[in-house]
Structure formats: C-alpha cells, structure tokens
Amino acid sequence: MGNLRSHLRPLNTHDRAIATLAHSPAANSPIMATKEATDEATRQRIVKHMNTEHHDSIRRYVEAYASRSMFQSRSAKMIDIDLDKMVFSCGGQQAVIGLDPPMTTLRESRERMAKMDKDALETLGRSDISITRFVPAYTRPAHLWNFTQCLLAFLLLPRAANWQPGSPIYDYALFMVPSFANFVAQYGWLIFMIMLPIHLIEGVIMVMRLAKHGCTFLDGVWWKWVGTCFVEGITSFWRLDALIEERKKEKEAKRH
Structure with a gap:
C-alpha cells in the first residue's frame, strides 16, 4: 500500500x-x-x-x-x-x-x-421459383398444333351436324372419307364426354402447381396458364416445366 x-x-x-x-x-x-x-x-x-x-x-x-x-x-x-x-x-x-x-x-x-x-x-410448401410469366402455345409449333386440334375437337365434336353432308367440313374435306365422317357424327359426343373430365383434371393439377409457385387466380398469368391447360393439356405442362427450369438457371447464375 x-x-x-x-x-x-x-x-x-x-x-x-x-x-x-x-x-x-x-x-x-x-x-x-x-x-x-x-x-x-x-x-x-x-x-x-x-x-x-x-x-x-x-x-x-x-x-x-x-x-x-x-x-x-x-x-x-x-x-x-x-x-x-x-x-x-x-x-x-x-x-x-x-x-x-x-x-x-x-x-x-x-x-x-x-x-x-x-x-x-x-x-x-412452396418453391422459391415464382411464376410471373406466361409462355403461349405458338412459341412451339408442335404445341400450337396440339392446341389447335384440341380446340377444334371441343368445338366440333359435340354437334353431329358438323360431320354430316351440308356442313363446310364435310363438303370441303370429309366427303372423301364418308365412313370416318359418319363414325365421328355418331360417336363424337362420346369422345367429347371423355375428353372433358380429363382436361378438367389437368386444369386442377395446373392450379395446384401454380399455387406452389405463388401464382393465384388474382394474377393475370394464372388465367392464361389454366385456360390453355384446359384446352391443350399436357403440352402446357411441358412449357411450364421449361420456364421453371429456365428460372432455376437464372437463380444459379446470380449466385455465381
């Protein structure tokens, strides 16, 4: 001290x-x-x-x-x-x-x-990839062909008169294959009834997939994806998958 x-x-x-x-x-x-x-x-x-x-x-x-x-x-x-x-x-x-x-x-x-x-x-239960863009069928020729055929089927199959003499389709094309025209006139409605639930189910699947990516019916692209899916079915899923893969690559590129 x-x-x-x-x-x-x-x-x-x-x-x-x-x-x-x-x-x-x-x-x-x-x-x-x-x-x-x-x-x-x-x-x-x-x-x-x-x-x-x-x-x-x-x-x-x-x-x-x-x-x-x-x-x-x-x-x-x-x-x-x-x-x-x-x-x-x-x-x-x-x-x-x-x-x-x-x-x-x-x-x-x-x-x-x-x-x-x-x-x-x-x-x-979501993905980190958000869907904010729509890819139309016309961007891929094969998808456009499928979309067109499905749309025509929905419009023409239910009505037998579309396949019978006197209709533009028959008079300009189907007169060369009358047996085929007669078959579709008789059973087209049945094919339509089979297509309808299948495409409805595909539409529901599309809704669920979009929800996983944060896209709801309040988004404009939701209506485009679901609407085209109802018409064309599987090819719309192929475009959606390609878009998701593209977005994943963009995210990876940003990380590097």
Whole structure:
C-alpha cells in the first residue's frame, strides 16, 4: 500500500478538466451521431432493396410468420427493420415479425432473412421459383398444333351436324372419307364426354402447381396458364416445366 500511495498524486485543475471532458455526453455525440446515421442509411437500404428485389420473400414472411393469407400478402411491403424485429404493411395493417435471437448488427440481416425465407418455403410448401410469366402455345409449333386440334375437337365434336353432308367440313374435306365422317357424327359426343373430365383434371393439377409457385387466380398469368391447360393439356405442362427450369438457371447464375 505504501508503494501504491507513492505513485498517486492529487488531480490538479488541468487533470480534472480533461477527466470531465472525457466523460461528458458531448465527447461521444459526434461518434454516436455518425453511428446512428450509418444504421439509418443501412436500414433504408435494406428496406428499399427488399421491396424492389424480393417482394416474393416479403409475401412469404407475412404468410408464414404473421399468418396472413396469400391474398392479403399481395400488397405487403417492408416498412422497417431493427435488430429484434421486421415491420411490414399488409392489407392496411401492420405485421410485426420478431427476430429470435435478435441480431447484433444490421449487417446480419441478409443471412438472417435468407434463412427465414428458406424456413418459410418449407412451412408453406412452396418453391422459391415464382411464376410471373406466361409462355403461349405458338412459341412451339408442335404445341400450337396440339392446341389447335384440341380446340377444334371441343368445338366440333359435340354437334353431329358438323360431320354430316351440308356442313363446310364435310363438303370441303370429309366427303372423301364418308365412313370416318359418319363414325365421328355418331360417336363424337362420346369422345367429347371423355375428353372433358380429363382436361378438367389437368386444369386442377395446373392450379395446384401454380399455387406452389405463388401464382393465384388474382394474377393475370394464372388465367392464361389454366385456360390453355384446359384446352391443350399436357403440352402446357411441358412449357411450364421449361420456364421453371429456365428460372432455376437464372437463380444459379446470380449466385455465381
């Protein structure tokens, strides 16, 4: 203790002034202000990026973690993010999603939100590929041929008179194969009745597949996919599969 006292001396006026300044709020205010400004800029950048580039993820967040419906989530937007929560506007209301455990810095947000999106996909039974584009049958000649034949079958098969003498089809073409024309005139309605439920089932399957990719009847492309599927059947699924594969490759390319 004697040695310790020998090294201690009373604070003079200059020392007290320095100590007071070091512990005053004003000494730290420029640093704190800079940090707060940086955090606010980071926060705004995250919010803007999510709303612009990742609206699909935002929709999944509010559906999986805030119990909003697929229809309510269509208008969802991120309005704020903090270390312990994300705040969204959704259908005129706010949805607050807590982050557990809280982040230690906003720099963790990218990794945290990517993990939450992956978990949301599993919870909702969805794919990370969203269907926002329609590929028409005329982009592939074979698909257009199938679409045309199926459409003509739906329009012409139910009415026997379309296949009998006096109809344009018979007078310009089928008169050369009267036995075939007579067969279709007798049994065309039966073929139509077989086609109808098959194509209805294919339409239902298309609806379920589109739902997995976040596409509902509120989207214009939904009506195009389902409508063409009802007419042409399997070839519409081939185009949808090709579109999904294309989107997957685009995602992989962005990662690299």
